[in-house]
Amino acid sequence: MTILSKTFTVLGSILLAHACYSAREHTTLQSPRATAAAGSVSLPVDIIIETIVSTVIIITGLVLGTKPLRPLEWRVWAGKIEREGAEGFTDNSGKVDRDFMGNPFSVLESRPNFVDIRKQRREFAEWLRQKDKVLQGQ
Amino acid sequence: MAPSVLYPPVQLSPAASLELAQTAPAVLKSSPSSVSSSPLFSLVGGSEKSEQWIQYENLILTCLRTGDDQSARECLERLVSRFGADNERVQALDGLVKEATAKNNGELEEVLKEYDQILSENDTNIPIAKRRIALLRSMGRASDAASALVQLLDFSPTDAEAWSELSDIYLSQGLYPQAIYAIEEVLVLAPNAWNIHARLGELQYMAATASGGAANGSYQKYMAEAIKRFSRSIELCDDYLRGYYGLKLVSKALLNGDGAKTSKQTEEGDFALPDRSTLEKLHELATAKLAEIVRRAAAKERGWRGYSEAETAAARELLAQDTAAVQR
Known part of the structure; x- marks a missing residue:
């Protein structure tokens, strides 16, 4: 959650708590008179307005704090993976989502169960040798 | 982004896998060397995380690749002590x-x-x-x-x-x-795997070029299929560099050769080649898209950093061939 959304939510909560408290105080103070007048007491308009406004503020704060929504359409979602990579799937604090895995179909091309480990080792050793050569050349 | 031990490491570059393999001793040290599978243990100790086992599995692959057999064996020992030596995956x-x-x-x-x-x-x-x-x-x-x-x-x-x-x-x-x-x-x-559609397009293109030029009857069939497959991969994935690359390659080959002109109706059920104007439109679209992708990826614009360097370099080369031809 960003600071903005936190501020909104806290402010809204304080206002809502205040509205609740006011409503309670109002009914406590007014109940003897109301029983005397034999009718129900409606809350004053300012308390009602405060309740509604505070609820709206809380909702705004929570909505601001949600993660960006994920694309619904397949091609948009797939395009996002290709175009942005892991960067496109972060939460507000910049951490990559736990369930992000890139293109889920890339295993069909990398095929980890059929990996030719000896070839990979050879290639890696070759790469190391090249790198050493470059380093020695400098 | 730093490589994570939670994804299969098969496609990593040598440098990235070396970096990953160097984390192995730390990972091995930070996690308990033996986890009992008895329910009593899970009450007393912390719950076991499923990611840990994936981590070990991927570390074995990376360490073997970089020649760190010691760490690989240690990871394997832990998997054996948890799942038993007769588990199929452990085997x-x-x-x-x-x-x-x-x-x-x-x-x-x-x-x-x-x-x-x-x-x-x-x-x-x-x-x-x-x-x-x-x-x-x-x-x-x-x-x-x-x-x-x-x-x-x-x-x-x-x-x-x-x-x-x-x-x-x-x-x-x-x-x-x-x-x-x-x-x-x-x-x-x-059916929704966009990279497999592109792969099929590449195979069709390879088959077409191996079939011996435009004179051969199967050349057109393969090229038509290739266009179809690359188009489908783009349909499934916005701004798919590989798909546009293939589309441009194939449509350019068809426009340059006389494949498009002699487009006769092939056997029933086969996909006939699209006519010349459609091919030109496809070629134009692919060129424009590739140019945009290359430009924005080179500028490292926000939201365009997911492409691999090698792929954008190849696309740039393909575009450069075009401009060279125009200048001549």
Whole structure:
């Protein structure tokens, strides 16, 4: 959650708590008179307005704090993976989502169960040798 | 982004896998060396995380690749102590370590015999069957690997990974129609896989160029299929560099050659080549899109940093060929 959304939510909560408290105080103070007048007491308009406004503020704060929504359409979602990579799937604090895995179909091309480990080792050793050569050349 | 130990490390670059392998001792140190599977233990100790086992599995692959056999063995020991030595997946990993550390062909034959032994006891052990096929291929016996793979697919026809491997083996032997058939089977199992659509397009294009030029009748059929497949991959994935690259390559080849003019109606059910104006439009679209992708990826604009360097470089080269032709 960003600071903005936190501020909104806290402010809204304080206002809502205040509205609740006011409503309670109002009914406590007014109940003897109301029983005397034999009718129900409606809350004053300012308390009602405060309740509604505070609820709206809380909702705004929570909505601001949600993660960006994920694309619904397949091609948009797939395009996002290709175009942005892991960067496109972060939460507000910049951490990559736990369930992000890139293109889920890339295993069909990398095929980890059929990996030719000896070839990979050879290639890696070759790469190391090249790198050493470059380093020695400098 | 730093590579994570939670994804299969097969496609990593050597530098990235070295970086990852160097984290192995720290990972091994930070996690408990033995986790009991008894329910009592999980009450007393912390709950075990499933990611940890994936982590070990991927670390074995990376460490073997970078030659850190010690860490790989240690990871394997932990997997064995948790899942037992007769777990199919652990057996496959064990075989992988033996393959990687085998010094000569004799030792490899030993490993192969061991696989055969395991399979004779239980021939539905798919991880071991896959390792056996991979080892056969690695030892240069590709046709043996292909026939073993066909047998495996006979009793497990919904294994998309195996179909994809079969296609790759056929391709390495130059058997294009078979390779195309196998990759089509993958598409039946994963119809939304945009990279497989692009792969099929690439195979069709390779088959077309190998068929011997525009004079050959199958050339047009393959090219038409390739266009269709690349278009589908773009349809499934916005701004897909690989798809646009292929589309541009194929449409350019058709526009330059006389393939487009002699577009006669092929057999019924076949996809006829689109007419020249459509091809030109496709070519234009692919060029514009590629140029945009290359420009924005080179500028490292926000939201365009997911492309690999090699891919954008290749696209830039393809575009450069175009401008060179215009200047001449």
